[in-house]
Amino acid sequence: MRKVIKENFKYIYLMMSLIMVIIFGLNNEFVKAAITGIFAFEYIKILILFELSEYLKTSVIILYKGNKSEDSE
Numbered sequence: 001m002r003k004v005i006k007e008n009f010k011y012i013y014l015m016m017s018l019i020m021v022i023i024f025g026l027n028n029e030f031v032k033a034a035i036t037g038i039f040a041f042e043y044i045k046i047l048i049l050f051e052l053s054e055y056l057k058t059s060v061i062i063l064y065k066g067n068k069s070e071d072s073e
Helices: 002-007 009-025 029-072
Strands: none
Touching: 009 029
């Protein structure tokens, strides 16, 4: 996750800055809630995809090693 953040730091910083300007610049509570909700949803989606990819990588490694040891017997 840290590698992904480092690679996309400028994009993430720009997006967060834009969201902060919009949130603090507008007085409409609905717009603030909508923008915050969209950002939170995207952030959670990225975290879930990252965790899922890590889980799948470890699962594939375990399955591959398991099959390899069975073949050698």
